[in-house]
Amino acid sequence: MGIEIILDKCTGCGLCVKACPFAAINIKDKKAEIEANCTLCGSCVEICKFDAILLERPKPSDKDLSEYKDVWIFVELREKDIKKVSFELATKAREIADTLGERVGAVILGGKVKHLCDDIAAYGVDVIYTAENENLIQYNTSNYAGILTGLILKYKPNIVLFPATHLGRDLAPRVAAALEVGLTADCTGLSIKDGLLLQTRPAFGGNIMADIISPSARPQMATIRPNVMKVQSPDSSRKAEIISIPVDIDPKAMRIIIKEIIKTTESGTKSLDEADIVISGGRGMDSAENFKILEDLAETINGVVGASRAAVDAGWRPRSDQVGQSGKTVSPKLYIACGISGKIQHQVGMKSSDTIIAINTDPEAPIFDIADCGIVGDLFEVVPILNDELKKNLSKD
Ligand SMILES: Cc1cc2nc3c(=O)[nH]c(=O)nc-3n(C[C@H](O)[C@H](O)[C@H](O)COP(=O)(O)OP(=O)(O)OC[C@H]3O[C@@H](n4cnc5c(N)ncnc54)[C@H](O)[C@@H]3O)c2cc1C
Numbered sequence: 246m247g248i249e250i251i252l253d254k255c256t257g258c259g260l261c262v263k264a265c266p267f268a269a270i271n272i273k274d275k276k277a278e279i280e281a282n283c284t285l286c287g288s289c290v291e292i293c294k295f296d297a298i299l300l301e302r303p304k305p306s307d308k309d310l311s312e313y314k315d316v317w318i319f320v321e322l323r324e325k326d327i328k329k330v331s332f333e334l335a336t337k338a339r340e341i342a343d344t345l346g347e348r349v350g351a352v353i354l355g356g357k358v359k360h361l362c363d364d365i366a367a368y369g370v371d372v373i374y375t376a377e378n379e380n381l382i383q384y385n386t387s388n389y390a391g392i393l394t395g396l397i398l399k400y401k402p403n404i405v406l407f408p409a410t411h412l413g414r415d416l417a418p419r420v421a422a423a424l425e426v427g428l429t430a431d432c433t434g435l436s437i438k439d440g441l442l443l444q445t446r447p448a449f450g451g452n453i454m455a456d457i458i459s460p461s462a463r464p465q466m467a468t469i470r471p472n473v474m475k476v477q478s479p480d481s482s483r484k485a486e487i488i489s490i491p492v493d494i495d496p497k498a499m500r501i502i503i504k505e506i507i508k509t510t511e512s513g514t515k516s517l518d519e520a521d522i523v524i525s526g527g528r529g530m531d532s533a534e535n536f537k538i539l540e541d542l543a544e545t546i547n548g549v550v551g552a553s554r555a556a557v558d559a560g561w562r563p564r565s566d567q568v569g570q571s572g573k574t575v576s577p578k579l580y581i582a583c584g585i586s587g588k589i590q591h592q593v594g595m596k597s598s599d600t601i602i603a604i605n606t607d608p609e610a611p612i613f614d615i616a617d618c619g620i621v622g623d624l625f626e627v628v629p630i631l632n633d634e635l636k637k638n639l640s641k642d
Pocket residue numbers: 450451526527528529530552553554555556567568569570571572573583584585586587588589590591594604605606607610622623624625
């Protein structure tokens with residue numbers, strides 16, 4: 246069990262030295278040598294062209310499960326700030342850790358991240374593992390996965406939670422595969438039953454809610470949908486222990502190079518799942534061009550435009566705008582549904598919004614069952630009137 250250099254195969258090329266984020270490999274007498282601080286993260290194995298590194302991690306069946314303690318979260322950043330979903334994860338992790346009598350750990354990777362520690366500690370985090378390096382400023386699957394895998398192998402958390410965002414959905418399976426543990430994707434509920442993490446998620450097209458457990462593997466790992474967990478009020482008097490992990494990333498050994506980042510939204514624009522106001526259009530919008538009236542309204546009230554799947558499938562909006570079971574879950578202060586019937590698959594993505602306004606010509610549309618305010622009428626008449634009135638009133642302030 247562990248890691249071994251096959252001396253006959255090693256050429257001393259040094260690629261593994263560059264690839265090791267923990268600076269745990271040296272070249273001695275033209276052969277690679279593994280140092281005691283190796284975490285078994287596997288970055289060297291992936292880069293070695295000569296199959297000269299043998300890595301054997303503990304199999305799930307060989308693990309002493311009692312050694313695994315604490316509930317960890319992966320903290321996702323948006324540019325230089327912590328994404329709201331990370332606070333949701335921290336709040337949930339705190340609740341779970343209290344039930345288990347364990348600590349909450351958070352991992353923050355990035356360029357300069359120490360100044361963010363107090364922000365996440367305020368949500369109940371006890372220990373924060375930070376790794377700072379300019380090559381971690383941009384998310385990079387192999388660097389992030391290597392470091393996180395190494396940290397998990399070293400510190401043995403009981404549970405690791407990731408956001409079910411694009412980043413989390415890319416990172417978590419990599420780490421789970423490296424650790425040979427299961428991963429429950431897209432959870433909408435988490436609780437503890439008989440000491441195990443009960444991971445709840447929709448299954449069979451949303452017709453049932455499945456409760457999933459990982460009784461024999463550690464850590465228990467899950468990705469959690471943004472906007473489904475409540476965020477507790479921060480307590481700025483809380484402080485966390487900070488453990489700085491020295492990392493060394495040689496750009497020459499990076500297996501993935503990010504050449505260009507093309508943003509689909511302007512910098513500073515709120516994303517759909519973080520917006521306070523969402524105005525969504527459905528099949529009732531009739532065409533892509535007609536969404537202009539929703540964009541105008543969004544501009545007036547500083548909202549973001551979303552869509553039902555019917556509107557997305559019709560090609561009127563990009564897939565990233567879809568709200569619902571197979572799209573995004575949103576939880577804004579105000580959700581305005583225009584020409585959306587409110588089928589269950591749409592409702593699951595927006596029903597936790599604080600206030601819901603529905604505009605629909607059909608008084609029997611199910612969206613009215615969950616709306617706080619329902620307007621039975623033609624959206625092409627109602628939305629421009631609403632926009633004009635709001636403009637008049639907002640200009641008075
Ligand atoms: C596995 C699975 C996953 C799914 N995931 C999602 C998902 O993530 N998100 C999602 O949205 N759906 C999802 N669906 C699809 C969902 O079941 C519905 O088909 C879809 O939500 C319907 O979209 P809609 O309300 O826009 O269209 P419709 O159901 O056709 O409703 C259109 C509404 O517009 C109203 N209307 C028409 N003209 C006007 C007008 N001029 N003014 C006002 N009202 C008007 C009509 O009265 C009607 O109520 C999923 C389905 C499955 C099976």
